[in-house]
Amino acid sequence: MSYRHRIIGAVLAAGLLAGAGPGASAGVPAVVGRVEVVNSATHRPVLGLSPLTDGTVVDLSRLAGIDLGLHAEGAPAFTVTGPDGDTHECADSAGCAPLHAPGPHTLTVAGAPLSVRFTVTATAGTGPALDVLFVGNSLLGTINHGSGENTPNLVRHLASAAGRALNVTEVIHSGYTLRQTWNDGLVTKALGGAKRYDFIVLQEYSTLVATNPAAARDTLLDVYGPRFERALKPGGRVVLFKNWALADPAPFPSRAAAKRAIDANYAALSAALPTPNLLAPIGDEFETVIAGKGVSYLIVPDGKHPNDTAIYLDAVTLYGILFRESPRDLADLYVPAPDAAELRSVAASAIGY
Known part of the structure; x- marks a missing residue:
C-alpha cells in the first residue's frame, strides 16, 4: 500500500x-x-x-x-x-x-x-539558527557572478547580513529530477533522520511538473513523503519551489499555457501532500518581472537557467519564507540598489507582505 x-x-x-x-x-x-x-x-x-x-x-x-x-x-x-x-x-x-x-x-x-x-x-530577537535542506538541480545550483554563490548560499549570505543564522544542507545535482536524486542515493542520508530540519526545500526538474504531473506526484508522495516526518523538526514544513515557465514553452503553445499547467499541477501537488507544506511562488514572481522587463532580464540565453538577477530574486523570496519576515529591507548585495529594491518588493508582495 x-x-x-x-x-x-x-x-x-x-x-x-x-x-x-x-x-x-x-x-x-x-x-x-x-x-x-x-x-x-x-x-x-x-x-x-x-x-x-x-x-x-x-x-x-x-x-x-x-x-x-x-x-x-x-x-x-x-x-x-x-x-x-x-x-x-x-x-x-x-x-x-x-x-x-x-x-x-x-x-x-x-x-x-x-x-x-x-x-x-512581539519580542524582536534573532532566534536560533534555522536548519534547511535544499534538494534540487541547477535551477537552485547555478552560481551567480556577483558573489560566487548559488541560491541556498545566497540565502545564507542575506541572513548573515540581516543578523540571522542559517545552516544549509545541499543535495544538488545538475540535470536531475528528484526521482533521479533519490535513485542514485544522493539524498538518502540527508533524509535519514540523523539531522532534522526546520524546512525542506524541494526543486523539481524544470518541466516535469508541467508535463508529467503523475511522475512528480508519485515521487513526492511515495518516495519523499514517507521520510518527511523523521527528517523535519516539530512544526517543520516542506517548501515546494514552484519553477518558472521557460523561454521555449514546448510542448505548450505559449509561455502563458506553460504557466497555467505549472500553477495547476503545483497546486495539486501541494494539496495532495499531507505534510505541512507551501509553494514558494518563484514562477509567479518571474512573470510579474518579465511582464515589464522581458524574459532576458531573468533567464540566461539558454532559455532555462536563472541569471544573477533571478538568483537574487529567488534568494530574497526564500529568505522571507524561511525567516517569516518581509524581505523588503534586505541587503542589495551585488544587485544595483534600484533593481534590488524592486525585486524585493515583488517578492514581499508574493509571499504576503
Whole structure:
C-alpha cells in the first residue's frame, strides 16, 4: 500500500470526512483543509507562517505591521481563543484582533475535529539558527557572478547580513529530477533522520511538473513523503519551489499555457501532500518581472537557467519564507540598489507582505 493511500485510510478512519460518523455536522464541509495566516489587506497567505500548525510562533515584530487574518480552508466558521481566555469569532481572511495579543492562542473550527495551538510574540530577537535542506538541480545550483554563490548560499549570505543564522544542507545535482536524486542515493542520508530540519526545500526538474504531473506526484508522495516526518523538526514544513515557465514553452503553445499547467499541477501537488507544506511562488514572481522587463532580464540565453538577477530574486523570496519576515529591507548585495529594491518588493508582495 502506498504512503498516500495509508494517509487517506487514516483520514477516513478518523472520521474527518463529513457524514463519517455521528459527530459530523450538516454544516461542516466535506474536508477541513489547511489553516493559513493571511494579510487581511491582500488576502494573501503569509508564507512561512502558513500553513499554521501546532507550535507555530507568530512574531509580530517581523511582520511589518500588517493586519493579520486567518483562513481555514473549507470551513464556514472558526473561533480564536486568546491569551486572556476569551473566545472570539473571526471572519474568513479579515483582520482578527486576538492575533495581535502576545501569548498562547487556539484556533478551533466549529463542528469539525480541528484545532491549532500557536503563540504570538512581539519580542524582536534573532532566534536560533534555522536548519534547511535544499534538494534540487541547477535551477537552485547555478552560481551567480556577483558573489560566487548559488541560491541556498545566497540565502545564507542575506541572513548573515540581516543578523540571522542559517545552516544549509545541499543535495544538488545538475540535470536531475528528484526521482533521479533519490535513485542514485544522493539524498538518502540527508533524509535519514540523523539531522532534522526546520524546512525542506524541494526543486523539481524544470518541466516535469508541467508535463508529467503523475511522475512528480508519485515521487513526492511515495518516495519523499514517507521520510518527511523523521527528517523535519516539530512544526517543520516542506517548501515546494514552484519553477518558472521557460523561454521555449514546448510542448505548450505559449509561455502563458506553460504557466497555467505549472500553477495547476503545483497546486495539486501541494494539496495532495499531507505534510505541512507551501509553494514558494518563484514562477509567479518571474512573470510579474518579465511582464515589464522581458524574459532576458531573468533567464540566461539558454532559455532555462536563472541569471544573477533571478538568483537574487529567488534568494530574497526564500529568505522571507524561511525567516517569516518581509524581505523588503534586505541587503542589495551585488544587485544595483534600484533593481534590488524592486525585486524585493515583488517578492514581499508574493509571499504576503
